[in-house]
Amino acid sequence: MFIKYLIVFLISMVPLIELRGALPVALSPADMAFFGGRLHGMGLPALAAYIVCIVGNMLPVPIIFFFARKVLEWGADKPVIGKFFTFCLEKGHKGGERLKKKAGRGLFVALLLFVGIPLPGTGAWTGTLAASLLDMDFKSSVVAVLLGVLLAGVIMGTASFVVYGALGAVM
Numbered sequence: 486m487f488i489k490y491l492i493v494f495l496i497s498m499v500p501l502i503e504l505r506g507a508l509p510v511a512l513s514p515a516d517m518a519f520f521g522g523r524l525h526g527m528g529l530p531a532l533a534a535y536i537v538c539i540v541g542n543m544l545p546v547p548i549i550f551f552f553a554r555k556v557l558e559w560g561a562d563k564p565v566i567g568k569f570f571t572f573c574l575e576k577g578h579k580g581g582e583r584l585k586k587k588a589g590r591g592l593f594v595a596l597l598l599f600v601g602i603p604l605p606g607t608g609a610w611t612g613t614l615a616a617s618l619l620d621m622d623f624k625s626s627v628v629a630v631l632l633g634v635l636l637a638g639v640i641m642g643t644a645s646f647v648v649y650g651a652l653g654a655v656m
Contacts, residue, residue, distance in 0.1 A: 489527045490537050497541030500610045504542040504638055505603045508534060509645040514653065531646075535638050542609050542634050543627075549613040550623060574618070581619040592621065593629050600633025603641055609634050 489511075497507035511534035513526025527534075557577075560570035588595035600612035609630050616626035 489529055490533070493527065493529065493534060494537050494541040497538040498545055501606075501608065503608045503610065504538040504634055505608065505641050507538045507541065508638060508641045509648075511538065512642065512645045512649065514649055531642060535642060539631075539634055539638060543631060546609055546613050546627060546630055547623075549610060550617050550626060553614050554617045577614055577618040581615050584615065585619055592619070593625055596621070596626065596629040597633045597636070600630050601636030601640070603637050608637070 493507050493511040496502055496510060497504045499506075511527045511529045512531060513528065515526055515528025529537075554574075557570045557574050560566045561574060563570070584595055584599070585592060596612055596616055599607050599615070600609055612630050612633060613626065616630070
C-alpha cells in the first residue's frame, strides 16, 4: 500500500501532470471491467489520496518560487539554452503583466483560479513561476497556490468519481 501512495505522491510532483493527473490515478477503482479487459487501478481512499496529492504538488512550490526565475535569468545568455530560457522569461513576464492588468487588486484571486481550474498549462508549477515573475510576495503566492491546488483537487476528485461511477454503471 505504501508503494501506491509513493507513486501517487511522485506523480503529483511532475510538472504539467501534478495533482490533476495523480488524483484520478489514485482514485481509479482497484479492479473494474473495462472494454472487455480489466482496469487495475490504485483504489486508494479518497481523503488519504487527496492529502498525499496536495503535499506532493505543493512540495516543489518554494523551490520554484525562489530558484526558477534565477535559473531562467542565468540561462538566458547561454549559447544552447539561451533562446528557450529567454522565451520562457518573456512569455511569463508578458502573461503575468496581462494577468496583472486584468486582475488589478484581485491578483491573489486570479492566481488562485489560474492554479485551481484544471486546464492544460495551468497548475502549481506555472502559477508559482508566474507569481515569481510578477514579484508577488512569497506568503500570499503560496497561499493562493495552495488554495488553487485544493480547488483543483475537489474538481478532479469529483470528476474522477463521476467518470468512474459512469464507467462502472456501463461496464
